[in-house]
Amino acid sequence: SQQGEEDPQALSIQEGENATMNCSYKTSINNLQWYRQNSGRGLVHLILIRSNEREKHSGRLRVTLDTSKKSSSLLITASRAADTASYFCATGVNRDDKIIFGKGTRLHILP
Amino acid sequence: SAVISQKPSRDICQRGTSLTIQCQVDSQVTMMFWYRQQPGQSLTLIATANQGSEATYESGFVIDKFPISRPNLTFSTLTVSNMSPEDSSIYLCSVEDLAGGYNEQFFGPGTRLTVL
Numbered sequence: 001s002q003q004g005e006e007d008p009q010a011l012s013i014q015e016g017e018n019a020t021m022n023c024s025y026k027t028s029i030n031n032l033q034w035y036r037q038n039s040g041r042g043l044v045h046l047i048l049i050r051s052n053e054r055e056k057h058s059g060r061l062r063v064t065l066d067t068s069k070k071s072s073s074l075l076i077t078a079s080r081a082a083d084t085a086s087y088f089c090a091t092g093v094n095r096d097d098k099i100i101f102g103k104g105t106r107l108h109i110l111p
Numbered sequence: 112s113a114v115i116s117q118k119p120s121r122d123i124c125q126r127g128t129s130l131t132i133q134c135q136v137d138s139q140v141t142m143m144f145w146y147r148q149q150p151g152q153s154l155t156l157i158a159t160a161n162q163g164s165e166a167t168y169e170s171g172f173v174i175d176k177f178p179i180s181r182p183n184l185t186f187s188t189l190t191v192s193n194m195s196p197e198d199s200s201i202y203l204c205s206v207e208d209l210a211g212g213y214n215e216q217f218f219g220p221g222t223r224l225t226v227l
Contacts, residue, residue: 101154
């Protein structure tokens with residue numbers, strides 16, 4: 001079964017607002033990664049957060065990780081139309097092992 | 112990060128035929144991965160391909176249906192054999208980057224396959 005489970009499944013917000021997506025997982029992990037996919041194209045790697053980290057930033061993105069709750073969140077601040085995409089979390093149990101994807105959140109930014 | 116290309120980018124195929132998808136990386140990598148993404152779904156790992164050894168397949172995927180080659184450290188192919196409409200999906204390859212000590216994976220642009 002898949003490791004990660006994102007919520008919400010779909011999210012629509014106005015341009016300029018912040019978007020928050022959550023990912024929950026079931027077993028202990030070594031790392032968690034967030035990806036963006038535009039309209040059925042390839043995946044773009046956004047951020048990797050390690051199990052011993054609690055928060056990471058990259059531009060308008062902020063990722064948090066709470067290993068006690070087995071959850072992560074991705075915050076996109078000041079959203080833009082170009083942020084419209086599907087966002088996936090993927091968890092890695094070991095450092096050099098495969099990663100397992102969640103079901104994804106479809107984000108739609110309204111003009 | 113590595114630059115990954117895939118060919119073809121899309122194809123429409125007839126039932127019962129086979130299609131080979133190529134994945135090329137601009138640097139040498141140890142592990143390459145092949146994923147399937149069915150319409151509206153998330154990514155499912157098909158197999159892990161290491162150079163010089165047989166690919167390791169995930170549960171539900173078999174070599175006869177999805178043979179994989181990995182002739183060198185920059186190239187791999189995935190063949191979808193004896194296709195049916197249920198094989199219509201996006202197929203993606205990815206490579207690992209262990210430079211940071213973790214399996215950070217980067218993806219190619221995908222191959223959109225439609226089977227009639």
